[in-house]
Amino acid sequence: MDFKLSKADPLEVKCDVLVFGKFENERIGGLIKGADKALENVLERTFEQEKFKGEMGKSVMINTLGKIQADRILIVGLGKRSKFSLDVLRKVGIHTAKMTCSLSQKTAFALEVAEKRGNFAALSEGMMLGLYNFNKYKTNEKGSEGDRIVEFVTDKLREKMFSGEVEYAKTIAEATNFARDLVNEPPLALTPGRLAEIAAEIAKDGKLGCKILDTKEIEKRGMGGLMAVSKGSDEPPRFIHLTFDPTRAPRKTVAIVGKGITFDSGGLCIKPSDSMRTMKMDMSGAACVLGVMKALPKLNPHVRVHGLISATENMPGGKAYKPDDIIRALDGKTIEVVNTDAEGRIVLADALCYAVQLGIKEIVDLATLTGACMVGLGNYTAGLMGNDQSLINRILAAADLAGEKVWQLPLDEELRKEIDSDVADVKNVGSRWGGAITAAMFLEKFVGDTAWAHIDIAGPAYVEKGGDWYPKGGTGFGVRTVIRYLLGR
Ligand code: BES
Ligand code: ZN
Ligand code: ZN
Numbered sequence: 191m192d193f194k195l196s197k198a199d200p201l202e203v204k205c206d207v208l209v210f211g212k213f214e215n216e217r218i219g220g221l222i223k224g225a226d227k228a229l230e231n232v233l234e235r236t237f238e239q240e241k242f243k244g245e246m247g248k249s250v251m252i253n254t255l256g257k258i259q260a261d262r263i264l265i266v267g268l269g270k271r272s273k274f275s276l277d278v279l280r281k282v283g284i285h286t287a288k289m290t291c292s293l294s295q296k297t298a299f300a301l302e303v304a305e306k307r308g309n310f311a312a313l314s315e316g317m318m319l320g321l322y323n324f325n326k327y328k329t330n331e332k333g334s335e336g337d338r339i340v341e342f343v344t345d346k347l348r349e350k351m352f353s354g355e356v357e358y359a360k361t362i363a364e365a366t367n368f369a370r371d372l373v374n375e376p377p378l379a380l381t382p383g384r385l386a387e388i389a390a391e392i393a394k395d396g397k398l399g400c401k402i403l404d405t406k407e408i409e410k411r412g413m414g415g416l417m418a419v420s421k422g423s424d425e426p427p428r429f430i431h432l433t434f435d436p437t438r439a440p441r442k443t444v445a446i447v448g449k450g451i452t453f454d455s456g457g458l459c460i461k462p463s464d465s466m467r468t469m470k471m472d473m474s475g476a477a478c479v480l481g482v483m484k485a486l487p488k489l490n491p492h493v494r495v496h497g498l499i500s501a502t503e504n505m506p507g508g509k510a511y512k513p514d515d516i517i518r519a520l521d522g523k524t525i526e527v528v529n530t531d532a533e534g535r536i537v538l539a540d541a542l543c544y545a546v547q548l549g550i551k552e553i554v555d556l557a558t559l560t561g562a563c564m565v566g567l568g569n570y571t572a573g574l575m576g577n578d579q580s581l582i583n584r585i586l587a588a589a590d591l592a593g594e595k596v597w598q599l600p601l602d603e604e605l606r607k608e609i610d611s612d613v614a615d616v617k618n619v620g621s622r623w624g625g626a627i628t629a630a631m632f633l634e635k636f637v638g639d640t641a642w643a644h645i646d647i648a649g650p651a652y653v654e655k656g657g658d659w660y661p662k663g664g665t666g667f668g669v670r671t672v673i674r675y676l677l678g679r
Pocket of ligand 2 (some may be wrong): 531533
């Protein structure tokens with residue numbers, strides 16, 4: 191996608207679709223009024239007929255019949271003026287991409303909104319996110335992108351700010367779309383081994399440090415959790431460790447940890463078939479980590495970042511780990527297995543211990559960890575928990591900037607006894623109630639005093655039906671939040 195800036199009169203811009211924005215319940219004025227005049231009031235009349243007031247997520251498209259240079263006009267709802275934010279612009283970009291994907295090679299935006307930093311970035315990011323689709327396995331459908339041009343028509347030409355913002359947006363959207371691709375890959379193609387190969391390619395391209403541990407090494411180091419979960423599968427596990435070193439002196443070192451279950455059948459506590467569908471998405475945390483690691487060399491934050499992934503399938507083969515098993519994590523703590531379907535926390539335990547052993551002072555993990563989190567927060571919001579409120583606040587602020595919905599859940603002292611075990615140091619499942627919280631409190635046992643936050647992305651990582659702002663399938667959730675958290679903006 192090619193982004194351009196122009197100072198032309200919008201009515202003189204030759205394009206397939208010219209986009210205006212309209213605030214909810216406001217009378218039309220300014221640029222739209224001008225266009226309406228040129229089109230003999232067809233806009234105002236269409237708004238009335240279609241009862242379009244300017245609500246978010248709604249729009250009206252009309253053909254200009256050659257009365258102006260643009261072929262069509264799309265008026266996108268901006269919602270209430272009082273609620274305007276950069277996220278509104280990102281959503282305008284997503285909506286426009288969806289509305290124009292099949293009919294526009296050149297789209298021009300003529301939006302009269304408060305000109306401020308980030309406008310171009312938000313719109314460009316939205317356009318690139320909104321055009322995403324996953325059709326590589328459809329024999330007769332080619333990628334529809336082609337050489338798309340997006341032109342921003344504005345009366346203030348700020349070339350330097352513009353190119354910086356567009357680059358930033360491109361990096362973030364590409365990383366998100368990359369994570370979406372990984373999640374959408376079928377599990378037969380995206381095995382733990384393949385995930386590790388992809389990680390190695392990212393490392394090579396971005397000059398990152400790269401260490402991949404195979405079965406032998408995982409066992410030798412004592413990563414008993416990852417070992418145990420992998421036993422029921424014929425696909426060997428991998429532990430992935432990528433390192434980004436900034437060119438400037440790092441202000442701090444953090445670890446981003448991802449759950450990389452490339453398929454979760456539930457293991458011997460096998461899932462019913464309906465719940466097993468979509469479980470290729472159980473590596474969405476890992477996909478997020480790889481998306482972020484891919485973007486970092488271009489963004490170059492003042493932070494050293496370790497990307498850590500425990501990758502395996504969870505299968506019920508003849509050697510599978512079993513309920514009643516007791517396994518030993520990397521730090522020596524023992525885990526009683528109550529349910530083999532609560533495998534994510536077990537493989538993450540080793541990854542968290544690994545991060546602690548590296549001496550890292552701040553850890554953020556992302557995992558499609560619990561159905562309970564989806565029950566509590568729904569399909570579009572991630573749960574956030576942790577042992578350090580200042581870290582949590584920074585993640586909440588980053589999510590807000592990114593336009594990703596994240597909601598803090600409490601850790602609860604009274605719930606902690608749920609995961610006490612009679613025979614081991616901890617057991618991997620509590621009761622039904624508070625399942626997202628007890629899962630987090632299980633993880634907490636493996637981080638010691640290190641500042642740590644856990645993002646349960648079970649809901650928003652994968653949206654089966656799609657949504658207004660999400661494509662069907664993998665969403666790449668978390669990439670945008672984590673990048674902003676690392677950049678501190
Ligand atoms: N991968 C699942 C969690 C999940 C469920 C993610 C639905 C996305 C959509 C996880 O490994 C799991 O199976 N968790 C169990 C835990 C239970 C056995 C305590 C769950 O949530 O049902
Ligand atoms: Zn599971
Ligand atoms: Zn799982």
